[in-house]
Structure formats: structure tokens, C-alpha cells
Amino acid sequence: MATERELRKRIRSVTNIGQVTRALEAVSASKVRKAQSRVLATRPYALKAWEVLVHLASQTVGTEELHPLLETREEIKAVTILLLSSDRGLCGAFNANIVRKALEFGRARDLPTILVTVGRKGRDQMYRAGQTIGADFGKLPDDPSILDVTPIAHALIDDFAQGRADVVYLAYMEFVNTLVQRPVVRRLLPLRPEITEDQPVADYLTDGPRPPEERLEYIYEPSAVAILDEVLPRFTELQIYQAVLESQASEHSARMVAMRNASDNAEALVQDLTLARNKARQAAITGELLDIAGGAEALAQARQAA
Amino acid sequence: MSPMRCEIVTQERVVFDQMVDMVVAPGSEGELGILPRHIPLLTALEAGELFVKAGEQEESFAISGGFMEVRPDQVSVLARTAEHAEEIDMARAEAARERAEQLLREGPPPDPDQYRRIEAALRRSQVRLTVVRKRRPRPGPGPMMETRE
Numbered sequence: 308m309a310t311e312r313e314l315r316k317r318i319r320s321v322t323n324i325g326q327v328t329r330a331l332e333a334v335s336a337s338k339v340r341k342a343q344s345r346v347l348a349t350r351p352y353a354l355k356a357w358e359v360l361v362h363l364a365s366q367t368v369g370t371e372e373l374h375p376l377l378e379t380r381e382e383i384k385a386v387t388i389l390l391l392s393s394d395r396g397l398c399g400a401f402n403a404n405i406v407r408k409a410l411e412f413g414r415a416r417d418l419p420t421i422l423v424t425v426g427r428k429g430r431d432q433m434y435r436a437g438q439t440i441g442a443d444f445g446k447l448p449d450d451p452s453i454l455d456v457t458p459i460a461h462a463l464i465d466d467f468a469q470g471r472a473d474v475v476y477l478a479y480m481e482f483v484n485t486l487v488q489r490p491v492v493r494r495l496l497p498l499r500p501e502i503t504e505d506q507p508v509a510d511y512l513t514d515g516p517r518p519p520e521e522r523l524e525y526i527y528e529p530s531a532v533a534i535l536d537e538v539l540p541r542f543t544e545l546q547i548y549q550a551v552l553e554s555q556a557s558e559h560s561a562r563m564v565a566m567r568n569a570s571d572n573a574e575a576l577v578q579d580l581t582l583a584r585n586k587a588r589q590a591a592i593t594g595e596l597l598d599i600a601g602g603a604e605a606l607a608q609a610r611q612a613a
Numbered sequence: 614m615s616p617m618r619c620e621i622v623t624q625e626r627v628v629f630d631q632m633v634d635m636v637v638a639p640g641s642e643g644e645l646g647i648l649p650r651h652i653p654l655l656t657a658l659e660a661g662e663l664f665v666k667a668g669e670q671e672e673s674f675a676i677s678g679g680f681m682e683v684r685p686d687q688v689s690v691l692a693r694t695a696e697h698a699e700e701i702d703m704a705r706a707e708a709a710r711e712r713a714e715q716l717l718r719e720g721p722p723p724d725p726d727q728y729r730r731i732e733a734a735l736r737r738s739q740v741r742l743t744v745v746r747k748r749r750p751r752p753g754p755g756p757m758m759e760t761r762e
Contacts, residue, residue, distance in 0.1 A: 345625075348625060348626045348627070349624060349625060349626075351620065351622045351627050352622045352623060352624050352625075352691055355620075355622065355682065355689050355691055356691055358682075359655065359680075359682055359691075363655075452625065453623075453624045453625050524653060525653045525654060525655045525682075526652060526653065526654045526655070526656075527654075527655050527656070528640060528641060528642050528654065528655070528656035528657065529641055529642055529656075529657065531655075533641070533657050534655050534656070534657055534680055536657075537657050537678070537679065537680045538680060538691075541624065541679075541691070541693070544624065545624045548624060548625075
């Protein structure tokens with residue numbers, strides 16, 4: 308059995324760890340809020356751009372001809388999946404969940420799949436799983452700006468436009484609430500303005516104000532195609548940006564929950580250890596008392612004998 | 614009451630959202646002024662100054678490209694970047710301009726793409742500086758600034 312001294316040492320270290328996890332929990336909580344407010348701020352642009360996009364697409368029959376990014380290919384030969392994960396651990400099953408989802412998704416399609424990864428954890432796990440990693444964008448800052456994701460969008464648009472991928476998916480942890488995050492895979496390219504449901508941006512469109520249904524006849528300057536040229540890449544960037552922010556909100560909530568559990572466990576452990584320490588101390592005192600009593604008894608007997 | 618709503622948004626935030634009387638924007642085919650009840654229009658935007666007028670008040674923004682949707686009662690500017698005159702970091706814009714000019718002085722780069730990028734950077738920094746100069750009081754007379762009593 309551990310001595311009282313050893314137990315005291317352990318109690319101290321567990322208490323310290325509990326304080327650290329509690330601090331991490333608080334930090335994560337504030338980061339969740341930040342990411343959430345950031346993602347909400349992107350909504351006005353998303354709504355408007357989507358409106359324009361839907362409008363432009365409805366203007367012309369045969370959307371596919373209008374812009375390469377709208378082209379749905381007949382035959383899908385290659386798939387690219389953009390996987391968003393975290394750089395750091397200590398966030399529960401966050402990374403494992405999204406990696407598993409992306410792997411299942413890839414296997415179900417059974418097509419040559421190239422992964423583009425954001426986040427060290429996802430990259431490493433995919434690498435160990437023997438997947439092909441086409442590109443890796445590391446180290447997004449905690450509070451990313453749109454400029455941090457434009458290179459990612461650029462690379463994916465390039466892959467799609469040049470036929471290295473016939474469809475591009477986006478795999479990330481959707482933020483439902485602090486306790487629930489859902490791994491999802493959604494189509495990023497080609498954009499299909501007529502179908503809203505499986506776009507990553509869908510959540511931000513549904514409960515927004517709907518545009519009036521009146522048909523407006525627009526003048527285009529310089530041309531509808533030139534405007535699509537501007538809208539489509541921007542919109543793609545924005546979808547990735549929103550997903551990155553959601554993924555971060557999810558990561559921080561997952562970490563927050565993991566840290567709360569750790570703090571709770573630390574507390575329980577301290578209680579157990581305290582009990583054990585008290586027992587050990589009591590045992591030691593009893594032992595000493597017996598020693599003294601035994602010693603006194605021996606002395607008394609010795610005196611009597613003398 | 615101003616009869617037209619003008620919103621300026623970027624991918625990251627809402628920069629401006631108010632009722633206004635007039636919007637002047639740098640369209641791809643040249644500068645254009647929008648008054649209420651304009652015919653519906655979708656246009657690409659260049660880097661340049663965008664300003665709005667509401668009564669006596671004028672607000673100026675430096676934008677770097679994007680597009681704009683005009684409806685009879687609403688103008689929506691979806692800019693790549695948009696900064697209010699007061700937000701612009703003048704020192705940074707100045708430094709950017711010098712950098713771009715320096716690069717161009719060193720002779721045109723062989724890659725036409727790169728050349729275009731430098732030129733675009735130069736234009737963006739120039740736009741920012743013009744907007745700041747025009748809207749902020751400075752010594753000497755300037756065009757349409759300094760509300761004199």
C-alpha cells in the first residue's frame with residue numbers, strides 16, 4: 308500500500324492537472340463563440356451570392372455550358388475530398404470521427420480518390436490508412452480570415468477545371484451544438500444552383516429571408532459569364548471558409564467537452580486519493596500508538612522484573 | 614427619408630448597410646452612378662472608390678473588385694475587400710504601393726501573370742491612398758473635402 312507521502316504527492320499532481328484542464332475548457336469555450344460569430348457574419352454575402360447564382364443559372368438553359376464550374380460530368384472517374392481536421396489533439400473523438408466518415412465515403416464510391424487535407428491530425432491518420440494525399444494545407448490560424456482559405460479553393464478549382472477531379476467533396480465536422488457535432492461529406496464542385504440541399508452552405512440559406520419571387524430582367528455588364536467568373540470562385544471560397552469555421556467551432560466544443568470530463572475525473576480521483584490518504588495516515592498513527600504502547604508496556608515489565 | 618437601401622458586404626462581414634440617395638461605383642465598364650429606381654443591373658466591379666450619398670452625408674470606401682446587384686430599391690455590393698475611408702491603414706497602403714512600383718521598375722517580369730498581379734496590387738494600393746486623401750482633412754485645398762463653416 309502506498310504511503311501517505313506518496314498519496315499526498317499524487318493528490319497534488321492530480322489537482323494541478325485538473326486546474327490545467329479547467330483552464331483549457333474555458334479557453335475552448337471562448338473560441339467556440341468566436342468561430343460561431345465569424346461564421347454568422349459570412350451569411351449576408353452567402354445569401355446574396357447564392358441568389359445571384361440561382362438567378363443567373365435560371366436565365367440560361369443548359370447551365371453546364373455557361374461556366375466550367377457548373378458542369379456536371381457524365382462520367383465520374385476521379386474524386387477529390389477536402390478533409391478538414393484539427394492540428395491539435397485532446398479533443399475527444401473529433402478527428403477519428405471525420406476521418407472514419409471520409410474513409411467510408413471514399414470506399415462506398417470505389418473510385419480513385421485523392422485527399423486534400425487541412426489539419427495535421429487528419430493528414431497523419433489518412434497517411435497511416437494508406438490514402439493518397441494530393442495536397443496538404445497546414446496550420447490555419449485560430450481565427451482564420453478568408454485569405455487563409457483562398458489558396459485551398461484555388462487548388463481545388465484548378466483540379467476540377469483541369470479534369471484531375473470530376474467531383475470535389477468537402478468532409479468536415481458540422482457544428483450542431485456544443486455537445487453534438489456531426490461528420491458530413493458534401494459536394495463542393497460542380498456547383499448546382501438548382502439543388503440547395505447538399506451544398507455545404509445550405510444551412511445558411513434555408514432560414515434566411517427569401518428573395519421576392521418577382522422576375523427581374525437584369526442588364527449584365529459586361530456579361531453574365533463575366534459575372535459568373537467572379538461569383539463562382541468567390542462562392543466556392545466562401546463555402547470552404549464556412550466549413551473551416553464550423554470545423555473549428557466543432558473542434559473547440561469537442562475539446563471543451565473532453566476537458567470538462569477530464570476535470571470531473573480529476574475531481575473524482577482527488578476524492579478517492581484523499582480517502583486513501585486519510586486511511587493511510589490513520590493506519591500510520593495507529594501503528595505508532597501501538598509501538599509506543601508496546602514500548603511502554605515493555606519498559607514497565609522490565610522495571611517490574613528489576 | 615432616403616429611398617434606396619445600400620449594402621456593402623464582403624465574404625467576411627457586412628461593411629455598410631443603410632438607406633442612401635446615391636451610389637457611385639467603379640464598374641468594369643467605367644464608373645457608374647446609381648440613383649433610386651434604377652433598372653435592374655448586375656455588373657462586375659473593378660478596384661476603385663465606391664461612395665454613397667445620404668442627404669448631406671457622404672461615405673467613401675476603397676473596394677478591390679467584386680460585383681454589384683442593382684434593384685429599383687436596393688443596391689448590393691459584394692466586394693472582395695471593402696474598407697471604409699477611416700479604416701484604411703495608410704502606412705500599409707503606402708508601403709504596398711512602393712513595393713509594387715519597385716517591382717515594376719526592376720523591369721517587367723517575364724511571366725505575364727505575375728506582371729498582372731503586380732499591376733493589380735499597385736492599383737489596389739493606389740485606390741486606398743486616393744480614398745484616404747480625399748476623405749481625410751489634410752493641409753492645402755483638396756477636392757470635395759473639408760466641410761467649411
